[in-house]
Amino acid sequence: MFDGSPAEGRDVLRFMTAGSVDDGKSTLIGRLLYDSKGLMRDQIAAISKAKHARADEGEIDLALVTDGLESEREQGITIDVAYRYFSTPKRAFVIADAPGHEQYTRNMVTAASTAEVAIILIDASRIIGKGLKSQTRRHAAIAKLMGLDVIVAVNKMDLLDWSRAAFEEIREGFERIARTLDLQPLAYVPISAKSGDNVARRGAADWYQGPPLLDILESAPPRETKLTAAFRFPIQRVARWGETDPGARRGYAGRVESGFVKVGDTVTAAPSLLPAIVREIRTFDGALDAAVTGQSVTLVLDRDLDLARGDTLASADVQTAKSVTADLCWLDTQAWQRGRRYLLRQGTRTTHAVIEQIHFVREVTELAAVSDATELKLNDIASVRVKALDALIADRFDDAPATGAFVLIDPVTHQTAAAGMIREAHDPQPRGPLAEESYEI
Amino acid sequence: MTVTAKAASALSHLDRLESEAIHILREVAAAFDRPALLFSGGKDSAVLLRLAEKAFRPEPLPFPLLHVDTGHNFPEVIAFRDQRAAELGERLIVAKVEDSIARGTVRLRKETDSRNAAQAVTLLEAIAEHQFDALLGGARRDEEKARAKERIFSHRDEFGQWNPKAQRPELWSLYNTRLHPGENMRVFPLSNWTERDIWTYIHRERMALPSLYYAHEREIVRRGELLMPVTEITPAGENDSVERVSVRFRTVGDITCTAPVASVARNPLQIIAETEFADLSERGATRMDDQASEASMERRKKEGYF
Numbered sequence: 001m002f003d004g005s006p007a008e009g010r011d012v013l014r015f016m017t018a019g020s021v022d023d024g025k026s027t028l029i030g031r032l033l034y035d036s037k038g039l040m041r042d043q044i045a046a047i048s049k050a051k052h053a054r055a056d057e058g059e060i061d062l063a064l065v066t067d068g069l070e071s072e073r074e075q076g077i078t079i080d081v082a083y084r085y086f087s088t089p090k091r092a093f094v095i096a097d098a099p100g101h102e103q104y105t106r107n108m109v110t111a112a113s114t115a116e117v118a119i120i121l122i123d124a125s126r127i128i129g130k131g132l133k134s135q136t137r138r139h140a141a142i143a144k145l146m147g148l149d150v151i152v153a154v155n156k157m158d159l160l161d162w163s164r165a166a167f168e169e170i171r172e173g174f175e176r177i178a179r180t181l182d183l184q185p186l187a188y189v190p191i192s193a194k195s196g197d198n199v200a201r202r203g204a205a206d207w208y209q210g211p212p213l214l215d216i217l218e219s220a221p222p223r224e225t226k227l228t229a230a231f232r233f234p235i236q237r238v239a240r241w242g243e244t245d246p247g248a249r250r251g252y253a254g255r256v257e258s259g260f261v262k263v264g265d266t267v268t269a270a271p272s273l274l275p276a277i278v279r280e281i282r283t284f285d286g287a288l289d290a291a292v293t294g295q296s297v298t299l300v301l302d303r304d305l306d307l308a309r310g311d312t313l314a315s316a317d318v319q320t321a322k323s324v325t326a327d328l329c330w331l332d333t334q335a336w337q338r339g340r341r342y343l344l345r346q347g348t349r350t351t352h353a354v355i356e357q358i359h360f361v362r363e364v365t366e367l368a369a370v371s372d373a374t375e376l377k378l379n380d381i382a383s384v385r386v387k388a389l390d391a392l393i394a395d396r397f398d399d400a401p402a403t404g405a406f407v408l409i410d411p412v413t414h415q416t417a418a419a420g421m422i423r424e425a426h427d428p429q430p431r432g433p434l435a436e437e438s439y440e441i
Numbered sequence: 442m443t444v445t446a447k448a449a450s451a452l453s454h455l456d457r458l459e460s461e462a463i464h465i466l467r468e469v470a471a472a473f474d475r476p477a478l479l480f481s482g483g484k485d486s487a488v489l490l491r492l493a494e495k496a497f498r499p500e501p502l503p504f505p506l507l508h509v510d511t512g513h514n515f516p517e518v519i520a521f522r523d524q525r526a527a528e529l530g531e532r533l534i535v536a537k538v539e540d541s542i543a544r545g546t547v548r549l550r551k552e553t554d555s556r557n558a559a560q561a562v563t564l565l566e567a568i569a570e571h572q573f574d575a576l577l578g579g580a581r582r583d584e585e586k587a588r589a590k591e592r593i594f595s596h597r598d599e600f601g602q603w604n605p606k607a608q609r610p611e612l613w614s615l616y617n618t619r620l621h622p623g624e625n626m627r628v629f630p631l632s633n634w635t636e637r638d639i640w641t642y643i644h645r646e647r648m649a650l651p652s653l654y655y656a657h658e659r660e661i662v663r664r665g666e667l668l669m670p671v672t673e674i675t676p677a678g679e680n681d682s683v684e685r686v687s688v689r690f691r692t693v694g695d696i697t698c699t700a701p702v703a704s705v706a707r708n709p710l711q712i713i714a715e716t717e718f719a720d721l722s723e724r725g726a727t728r729m730d731d732q733a734s735e736a737s738m739e740r741r742k743k744e745g746y747f
């Protein structure tokens with residue numbers, strides 16, 4: 001159907017960058033955009049003449065590319081998530097740029113929710129002889145919590161004369177952290193964001209045999225290849241057509257959030273757990289035999305189950321539960337109040353929920369568990385037990401991130417109060433052989 | 442058209458963008474009582490309208506089209522706008538800046554002043570009149586720095602204002618669509634598209650566009666690096682030297698602040714090829730109003746501009 005543009009066949013990788021303030025995160029993003037020609041001449045002119053430029057005369061400050069809002073520029077720090085786009089002949093990339101300061105966990109979690117890979121940036125010049133910063137551990141822990149692959153980029157190697165010993169010391173330090181988190185980084189790469197060595201091209205360190213950072217990003221495995229194939233299709237709306245003829249039709253419009261579906265498949269509606277067979281997979285461009293993860297389609301079933309927005313069509317393994325254990329990141333400046341009801345959104349369903357119990361809160365630096373915690377406030381990450389008014393899809397976040405995730409919304413202020421990742425479902429329905437499996441952890 | 446079932450068959454970048462936009466459009470239809478889709482006849486809004494067809498046909502679109510008309514338009518863009526609305530059989534509401542001027546809610550120093558800033562006033566008046574609670578727009582995050590931090594569902598207070606500090610965090614595709622009375626949402630289904638994605642899609646979908654997006658001969662005068670079109674609203678000055686040059690427009694906004702670029706590209710593929718080698722961003726090349734200050738967009742957004 002289409003063959004002209006080289007862009008068409010490429011896939012996309014969404015990644016985020018995490019680092020402490022001044023580790024060189026903005027410079028790295030500027031470098032990636034600059035070297036992949038994602039920056040235009042007028043944008044370069046703007047960063048060269050920007051009034052807050054920290055760079056020497058004549059030199060451009062790549063970090064200023066990413067500093068978006070006026071008020072933030074005055075402070076010289078990024079305090080929100082910004083999205084950047086660039087592409088190479090192999091892949092399109094979306095960068096979620098999250099800030100480094102430890103107070104801004106909320107932003108890292110937000111950025112991570114739309115990313116597949118996290119680049120954890122470490123400033124080598126400030127580490128040597130001192131050990132890794134606690135923030136690095138926190139970034140790694142959040143990446144793990146949110147199910148991201150990790151690439152460790154050891155920056156400012158130029159300031160250490162590309163010392164192999166320094167790089168190895170940092171790598172060993174990170175490996176210790178990674179082991180405690182059960183995290184296997186995709187790669188460790190020594191770079192200079194400033195000079196560009198080992199970012200988009202090989203450079204400086206002749207002892208480093210691995211590929212430059214950009215090559216690693218180009219070959220990182222897409223996330224869905226690692227997930228279960230369980231089919232999940234939250235219904236967004238009921239489509240009706242041919243209203244005037246007796247054979248008026250209805251279909252369920254939505255997006256395949258995980259797995260795939262074929263015409264003729266038996267699917268289960270959740271939470272009712274009633275079965276039906278997929279008759280048609282409709283799109284504007286014609287009927288399909290099958291639809292895969294990420295595809296927006298309209299499904300026509302062989303019988304009338306009277307489903308609505310909020311219901312989910314799923315493979316037969318689906319279970320529901322009213323009570324789940326979840327990791328929660330508190331995002332609102334208003335702290336949690338015991339007994340308060342929140343709106344819970346999972347897939348396309350919105351219901352009411354309460355936090356019944358805090359199992360533990362992870363303290364800010366190491367994310368180690370503090371079990372006697374009684375409050376949840378901005379930037380806290382906690383393990384909690386949530387009870388919902390209506391049955392939830394009992395998916396674990398690690399298996400099916402799109403349906404294993406939820407947000408809590410404050411029903412009074414309408415602020416997004418928390419992001420949740422389901423770790424375990426309590427008393428899932430129906431009970432079956434699969435139930436045992438999804439219990440463990 | 443069929444696909445073979447493969448558990449992990451990754452969708453192409455463009456298919457994924459298309460599906461994401463359809464998903465967002467359907468969320469808007471489901472979550473809001475009175476949405477509208479901003480349609481100017483420009484390329485981004487034409488793509489947005491195409492995606493709306495994909496999201497809802499064979500049903501009628503669940504929202505009207507809305508154009509905030511500055512009155513300083515290229516006639517063929519307006520003709521294209523009306524033609525598309527008629528072809529689709531959808532309702533088009535035109536809110537005119539000139540009506541706001543007549544009402545006295547917009548005041549300009551002189552007739553030929555840029556009316557871009559005034560659009561915000563007329564837009565807010567249209568929102569109040571029709572009680573819209575969600576407006577779908579074709580803005581993209583790659584257009585401009587202040588846009589890069591914009592949410593897909595961007596909350597506006599009861600004065601229609603955008604507060605960068607009070608935006609709600611947006612996680613996964615679990616959009617927070619809650620509003621208090623009088624507030625509204627601006628929704629950007631093309632957030633993750635780049636200029637190149639737009640052109641690739643226009644090519645793939647064989648979409649019609651106003652012809653001034655493609656190379657044509659036009660009288661211009663040079664203002665520094667910018668080419669200014671010579672039109673009735675923007676006549677050449679006494680000392681200007683008028684040239685005839687092959688140009689195309691990368692954006693088509695208010696005539697007084699939209700400049701064409703020198704080009705020989707006659708179709709989307711040639712435009713993609715030109716864009717690969719272009720060294721000015723879309724806005725830098727064509728929008729005079731943004732150049733004055735790099736933070737001007739942010740300021741305008743705070744005032745209620747789209």
Ligand SMILES: Nc1nc2c(ncn2[C@@H]2O[C@H](COP(=O)(O)OP(=O)(O)O)[C@@H](O)[C@H]2O)c(=O)[nH]1
Binds near residue numbers: 100158194
């Ligand atoms: N020598 C050297 N300096 C760097 C490198 N990367 C960044 N810097 C400098 O480190 C400082 C902080 O960088 P920036 O990108 O603003 O850090 P951020 O706070 O993490 O975004 C700036 O002065 C940069 O020029 C590098 O690879 N080598």
